[in-house]
Amino acid sequence: MSGTSLDGVDAALIQTDGTRIFRHGPALTIPYTPELRARLRHILDKAPQLAPSDPALLSAEHELTEVHAVAVQQLRQMAPDMPTDLIGFHGQTILHQLGRTWQIGNAIALSSATNLPVIHDFRTADVQAGGEGAPLAPLYHAALLHGQPRPVAILNIGGVANLTLLTSKGEILACDTGPGNALLDDWTFRHTGVPYDKDGQLARNGKVDEPILKQLVAHPFFSKPAPKSLDRLSFHTALQDIAALSPADGAATLVAFTAETIARTPLPEQPQAWFVCGGGRHNSAIMEALTQQLAGEVFPAETLGWNGDALEAECFGFLAVRSLYGLPLSLPSTTGVPAPQQGGRLSYGGITPWKARAVLNTKVQYNIG
Numbered sequence: 001m002s003g004t005s006l007d008g009v010d011a012a013l014i015q016t017d018g019t020r021i022f023r024h025g026p027a028l029t030i031p032y033t034p035e036l037r038a039r040l041r042h043i044l045d046k047a048p049q050l051a052p053s054d055p056a057l058l059s060a061e062h063e064l065t066e067v068h069a070v071a072v073q074q075l076r077q078m079a080p081d082m083p084t085d086l087i088g089f090h091g092q093t094i095l096h097q098l099g100r101t102w103q104i105g106n107a108i109a110l111s112s113a114t115n116l117p118v119i120h121d122f123r124t125a126d127v128q129a130g131g132e133g134a135p136l137a138p139l140y141h142a143a144l145l146h147g148q149p150r151p152v153a154i155l156n157i158g159g160v161a162n163l164t165l166l167t168s169k170g171e172i173l174a175c176d177t178g179p180g181n182a183l184l185d186d187w188t189f190r191h192t193g194v195p196y197d198k199d200g201q202l203a204r205n206g207k208v209d210e211p212i213l214k215q216l217v218a219h220p221f222f223s224k225p226a227p228k229s230l231d232r233l234s235f236h237t238a239l240q241d242i243a244a245l246s247p248a249d250g251a252a253t254l255v256a257f258t259a260e261t262i263a264r265t266p267l268p269e270q271p272q273a274w275f276v277c278g279g280g281r282h283n284s285a286i287m288e289a290l291t292q293q294l295a296g297e298v299f300p301a302e303t304l305g306w307n308g309d310a311l312e313a314e315c316f317g318f319l320a321v322r323s324l325y326g327l328p329l330s331l332p333s334t335t336g337v338p339a340p341q342q343g344g345r346l347s348y349g350g351i352t353p354w355k356a357r358a359v360l361n362t363k364v365q366y367n368i369g
């Protein structure tokens with residue numbers, strides 16, 4: 001998984017049948033080099049005008065696929081007792097708009113490099129069926145929350161923030177809530193040259209500009225009921241709105257923007273507990289703002305023994321298995337798709353047919369023609 005923060009590749013091993021989670025294996029992160037991050041950022045800015053054959057795009061895609069291959073190799077070395085059957089490869093989202101979602105990453109090259117089947121392109125089927133194509137983590141979140149007192153939520157604060165609510169009746173409701181860390185990252189980088197506001201230090205020294213915050217949260221997206229999704233750049237104009245503020249006041253205002261839009265998300269029930277994953281939970285300014293604003297208790301994902309930096313990567317392993325079994329990846333209540341939707345595509349580059357067949361035959365009882 002390489003998320004919208006563009007900070008690098010998160011990889012995790014998981015043992016699952018796509019419904020139950022048998023074992024959380026090791027996880028790791030390989031940061032993108034500042035140079036690759038800058039190139040990806042540039043590609044993201046230009047994505048609506050880019051052709052899939054654009055040389056800069058292909059070269060970045062090649063490089064990020066190599067980082068994924070290294071991540072897989074390192075993970076396998078970390079857990080020699082956990083045989084790896086399948087890779088779930090999300091790729092890097094460079095564009096996400098109504099009716100169009102675009103992740104880059106070369107699944108055939110990853111399969112060739114690792115000698116494993118790869119499931120990728122998780123979002124297209126949902127979008128083609130009329131869904132938002134995101135968020136896709138909710139079915140994994142629901143599996144993780146199995147047995148927890150309800151209503152309960154998982155909140156992911158990545159570049160964009162998204163939540164999954166498991167209602168008292170056990171329904172799974174999900175949406176993107178608004179910005180996570182991405183605006184704060186861009187603002188911090190612009191003013192300090194470092195890629196993110198470590199532990200919220202910059203934001204803590206600032207004061208929220210209430211009139212600007214009021215104007216930012218008035219956007220109709222925030223009062224729209226779930227499901228709904230966002231692009232990394234969806235609220236990027238906020239950086240112009242706060243341009244005249246000091247670096248610290250701007251950071252404080254962006255932290256409040258993230259927390260307040262999470263708290264404002266219209267939900268049928270308020271969760272009694274929120275388990276927070278994603279890099280934003282390391283930002284104590286965000287966590288404190290959430291604790292103040294949310295009715296339920298706020299905990300880092302680690303409270304339940306999870307690795308909050310690995311959940312998204314684990315999710316795409318889980319979804320890869322669901323894809324292989326033909327189980328839905330999304331529901332009307334998670335992406336707005338009209339009916340539960342399968343998804344994902346399988347690539348196996350360079351794998352011998354007999355190995356591919358062996359893997360698939362043990363995983364699904366079906367004939368490969």
Ligand SMILES: Nc1ncnc2c1ncn2[C@@H]1O[C@H](COP(=O)(O)OP(=O)(O)OP(=O)(O)O)[C@@H](O)[C@H]1O
Pocket residue numbers: 002003004005006007156157158159160161180181182185195196197198199200277278279280282283284312
């Ligand atoms: N110690 C820290 N202090 C403050 N913020 C941090 C810290 N560590 C990570 N972050 C934030 O977390 C971000 C990375 O989060 P994460 O890896 O969950 O995002 P992502 O998976 O790329 O995004 P998305 O979930 O939107 O796809 C960093 O860009 C940074 O803003």
Ligand SMILES: CC(=O)N[C@H]1[C@@H]2OC[C@@H](O2)[C@@H](O)[C@@H]1O[C@H](C)C(=O)O
Pocket residue numbers: 003004093095096101133134135136137138158159160161162176229230312
């Ligand atoms: C299009 C896309 O890549 N969206 C990401 C992004 O990052 C967080 C949020 O926005 C979420 O909707 C999604 O990622 C997670 C993994 C998801 O699909 O659940």
